[in-house]
Amino acid sequence: xxxxxxxxxxxxxxxxxxxETVTRGLELGADVIAVDGGSTDxxxxxxxxxxxxxxxxxxxxxxxxxxxxxxxxGIPLIIGSCGTSGTDSGVDWVAxxxxxxxxxxxxxxxxxxxxxxxxxxxxxxxxxxxxxPASELDAATLHSCTHIVxxxxxxxxxxxxxxxxDVVLAGRATDTAVAAAFPLMKRxxxxxxxxAAKIVECGxxxxxxxxxxxxxxxxxxxxxxxxxxxPDNSCTPVSVAAHMLYETVNPFSMREPAGTIVVSExxxxxxxxxxxxxxxxxxEPAAQHTIKLEGARISGYETMxxxxxxxxxxxxxxxxxxxxxxxxxxxWVARTLGLGDGxxxxxxxxxxxxxxxxxxxxxxxxPKEVGAMLLVRAADQPTATAVAKVANPLMLHLPTPDMNxxxxxxxxxxxxxxxxxxxxxxxxNHAVDVDSPTALFRIHLPEATDA
Numbered sequence: 001x002x003x004x005x006x007x008x009x010x011x012x013x014x015x016x017x018x019x020e021t022v023t024r025g026l027e028l029g030a031d032v033i034a035v036d037g038g039s040t041d042x043x044x045x046x047x048x049x050x051x052x053x054x055x056x057x058x059x060x061x062x063x064x065x066x067x068x069x070x071x072x073x074g075i076p077l078i079i080g081s082c083g084t085s086g087t088d089s090g091v092d093w094v095a096x097x098x099x100x101x102x103x104x105x106x107x108x109x110x111x112x113x114x115x116x117x118x119x120x121x122x123x124x125x126x127x128x129x130x131x132x133p134a135s136e137l138d139a140a141t142l143h144s145c146t147h148i149v150x151x152x153x154x155x156x157x158x159x160x161x162x163x164x165x166d167v168v169l170a171g172r173a174t175d176t177a178v179a180a181a182f183p184l185m186k187r188x189x190x191x192x193x194x195x196a197a198k199i200v201e202c203g204x205x206x207x208x209x210x211x212x213x214x215x216x217x218x219x220x221x222x223x224x225x226x227x228x229x230x231p232d233n234s235c236t237p238v239s240v241a242a243h244m245l246y247e248t249v250n251p252f253s254m255r256e257p258a259g260t261i262v263v264s265e266x267x268x269x270x271x272x273x274x275x276x277x278x279x280x281x282x283x284e285p286a287a288q289h290t291i292k293l294e295g296a297r298i299s300g301y302e303t304m305x306x307x308x309x310x311x312x313x314x315x316x317x318x319x320x321x322x323x324x325x326x327x328x329x330x331x332w333v334a335r336t337l338g339l340g341d342g343x344x345x346x347x348x349x350x351x352x353x354x355x356x357x358x359x360x361x362x363x364x365x366x367p368k369e370v371g372a373m374l375l376v377r378a379a380d381q382p383t384a385t386a387v388a389k390v391a392n393p394l395m396l397h398l399p400t401p402d403m404n405x406x407x408x409x410x411x412x413x414x415x416x417x418x419x420x421x422x423x424x425x426x427x428x429n430h431a432v433d434v435d436s437p438t439a440l441f442r443i444h445l446p447e448a449t450d451a
Contacts, residue, residue, distance in 0.1 A: 002220060004183040005031045009214040009229070011202035013037040013062050013079055013094075014054030021213035021229035022065055026073045028216050028227075032182040033066055036175050036201060037094060038081030040294065040426070047085035048146050048296035048424030052093060054084065060097050064105070067098065067167070071107045076161060078168045078178050085294075086149045086172025088117040095169050109167050110446035112160035116171030118148040118293065118440060127433040128293065134429040141427050145295035148428060152291065153257035155437035157181035163445040171441070172294065174256055175201035183219050194261040195281035196224040198254060199243050206243040208234045223279030225271065235276045237268035257292070257437065259285040288433050291440055295428030300345075300377040302420040303384040307395040308410040309370045314400055316366045318353055321400050325372075328398065329391045336390055337383075344378040344387050371412070381419055388417045 007030035010017040014037075022033075038046075038053075046053050070077040083090015091113050102109055120143045128137050142148075149172035158181050160168045170178070179197035184190065196217040199206050203214035212230035226235050244251045244263055252264040266280040314321050329346060333339050351371040354361035374391055378384040395416070397406040434440060 001031075001186040001188070004186050004188055004219050005029050006179050006183065006196065006200060006217045006219065007033045007214065007229070008179060008200040008203050008217070009033065009035060009066065010062070011036065011205055012039060012054070014059040016058065016062065017065075017203070018213045018230065019065050022069050024229045024231070025214070025216050026069055030073065030075060030216060032075055033070055033077045034179040034182070034200075035062075035066070035079055035203075036081055036178055037079045038084040038086055038090070038172070040085070042084075044296035044424040044426045047087065047149065047294060047426075048298065049422070050083075050085070050087045050089045050147050052083045052090060056093075056097065059094065060101065063094075063097055064101050067101055067107055067109065068105065070166065071105075071109055076166055076168065076182060077109075078157060078161075078170070078181060080157075080170045080173035080175070080178035082169050082171060085147070086116050086151075086170070087147050088115050088171065091115055091169055091171050098167060098169065110165055111167045111169065112163065112165035112446045113444045114152065114156045114160060114168065114170040115442040115444070116149045116152055116173070116440070118150050120145060120148060123148070123293070123432060128430050129433075131292070131429045131431055137428070137430050142295070144297040145427060146297055146424070148293060148295040150291040150293055150432070150440045151257070152441055153177045153437055154181040154184050155258070156441045156443055158185045159438055159443055160445065161185055163443075165446045176254075176256060176261075179217070188219055189221055190259075190283035190285075191261075191281040192219050192222070192224045192278075194256065194283050195263055195266065195278060196226070198261060199224075199226060199240055199278070202243070202246065204228060204230075204233065205246070206235060206240050208236060208239055223277060223281070225275055225277050227275040231274075234274045237270055237276055240276045240278065241266075241268045255286075257286075257289055259283055289435075289437055290431040291434050293428045293430045293432055294426065296424045296426050298422045299425040300379055300423050301381040301384050302423045303376045303381070303388040304418045304420055305374045305376075305388045305391065305395055305416050306412040307372050307416070308412060309372060310368075310410070311407045312366075313403060314407060315368070315370060317400055318350060318366065318370060321398065322348055322350060322372075324401065325391075325394055325398055328394055329387070332390050332394070333387050337386055339383070339387070344376060344383060346387070346391075347375040347377070349373045349375070372409075377423060381421065385417055385419055392416055
């Protein structure tokens, strides 16, 4: 093929998109539908727990439209990082939704699944290097992870497509690999392919109205052209070029498992009011193929309490009140529970004052109201909750040192303490050297929908 049209309907499966934009993409001759199904943006919980961020109903709604489109046009549908974090359970979850829809709709599409979860015992420590700012990896950290995934490039997806898959459901994958796989399989140049894949990864994010739906990238031997799927939306040279700033360390280059996208000499030209032409991108193959590893582990158990403050006297010296609250929680917990600082942690966030910027908040004027959120973390849930309960009277009635009465603050919920369960932290930001791009991934080749 001398050109491939990649339809990306949305930045993440389950986020929704106008159905008519996908119809428009098919009318424009889309050759493949590619959509990302996950992210680490929402923190380590989803990887650590192996659960999805998105609602099953929202994912199913998107899948229904995309499976119908793929079947109508006779083109592949590729979904990466299934179930938010790309764990095996995430792939199985999306696969179950897909198979249910295929059966209900009577669609005859062959589904391949690719699993990216890793066993700590199978990973060679001597071939794993840290990615900044991570430190060297030790066996204890590796084995402490509840889930580990390897971030695949395009190669496992291509293997599934070449085996006859109509639908590819991949575990953790680079956002770009999902869109790059089909055009690379069709032997288009890697430079334009990878750059186009980076630009379309978030759907309409590279347009002037990201809420209007996704985009279509037409990739050829010299470059690519990108246009919105909504006729009233636009791409501009600035909106397209700016997406290289998104989630990258360097806006002119980005590492993939197989090499590096380089766009320092790329040009962006407006073909008209809606479309942008990009040329001059290149891809530099790496001497060593690497797979990024992501892992999360339980860091403790959390209990949350939230109270609201409207008393102007307290708000006039909110820093003093917060410092006193922290001090008295420590004293009361030591006296009543016999716990020291090393037995638990508290995090007090003053929403409406400095909860977002904390110490670098430039505006220190007294706020009109504050929501004080107390997060307690301990090695077990009962301890975290016990600390939060000890703090309860303080969060309800604590005065400032110069007040001669007890104020009444407002808890947001009853009971005031909400047990959040296990809290997780990312502990793997490393890359492992591999001899084969597909070695770490288990590819389950297509099965007919009537099997």
